[in-house]
Amino acid sequence: MDGPVVTIGEILVEIMATTLGDGFLEPQSLIGPFPSGAPAIFIDQVGKLGAPAAIVSAVGDDDFGTLNLDRLRKDGVDVSAVAVLPGAATGSAFVRYRADGSRAFVFNMRDSAAGKIAATAEAKAVLAGAAHLHVMGSGLPIPAVHGMIFATIPDLKARGGTVSFDPNVRRETLRDAEGRAAFDRVLAVTDLFLPSGEELAMFAEGAGEEDAVAHLLAAGVREIVLKRGAAGASHFDRDGRTDMPGFAVEEIDPTGAGDSFGATFLVARRAGLPVERALRYANAAGARTVTIKGPMEGTSTFAELDAFIAGAIVRSP
DSSP: OOSOEEEEOOOEEEEEESSOSSSSSSOOOEEEEEEEOHHHHHHHHHHHTTOOEEEEEEEESSHHHHHHHHHHHHTTEEOTTEEEETTOOOEEEEEEEOTTSOEEEEEEOTTSGGGGOOOOHHHHHHHHTOSEEEEEGGGTTSHHHHHHHHHHHHHHHHTTOEEEEEOOOOHHHHHSHHHHHHHHHHHTTOSEEOOBHHHHHHTTTTOOHHHHHHHHHHTTOOEEEEEOGGGEEEEEETTEEEEEEOEEOOOSOOTTHHHHHHHHHHHHHHTTOOHHHHHHHHHHHHHHHHTSSSTTTTOOOHHHHHHHHHHOEEOOO
8 A cells, every 4th residue: 555654643852961870950961952752763764764754743833843843854754744833842851871771861741742732634634645554652642642543543444554553651551441441442453563572561461472472463463573672573473483683782872772673674564575684674773773872863774774784793692
């Protein structure tokens, strides 16, 4: 089916502390702003790979919004359904790395433009032309995002379109009955599921990996790609399992790696690449992303991924 890959969700900027520590309780130097937001990183990677791509979102009428829109346009993403809201601020995240590699965040999102995403005429037009909808769990709590996803999927499926789902979720969200119902409803129509290891367990609680995968495939999911971080990834479908080791790299900034991975796997599979090659490209996209500071700075073209793979060291299983 012709048409773009479309996603719906937050656009923000990320500003990073240059010092190691826990939080922002003292003055310190910062670097940024960097374009960010999980859906924005994902769709930027789709566009960077040369596939038709569009995003439904909202930004403020400010420099942070302009920064994001300029980057997305440059990388080939249709931003006609991104509303620019006068008087609203583009969302932001302040990030500081701890010594153990974990991160402390201060988010300014609840009252930002991202919280005011709406089903505008432009959004409806982009969604009506989509060939594939990518659902990010981070956007499901936003009422308008939730509504657009469930309004779009029946028509999308009826015209032969497909759905991918990256849960990107905290366990607490699934303990809420309404939140769990929304995630389960998306999962029921998902063609490609892209969980991390801990997320897989959340969707089949009490089951081991093998049982969880079997349960999801029996429920109708066509492909599952389990993201294992630096260790690589595993693909499951009704024909069996494919494992692909990751690449050995020095991690500088992990933000966006999973989004780049998922977008690359999706584009590769939609282009007809076999599972093994799609996994290799996806692992390379995630690995290359973590070597570059800034969540969207490491998105890659296929030429950049080919060059990376040619010079990279594969991790031992």
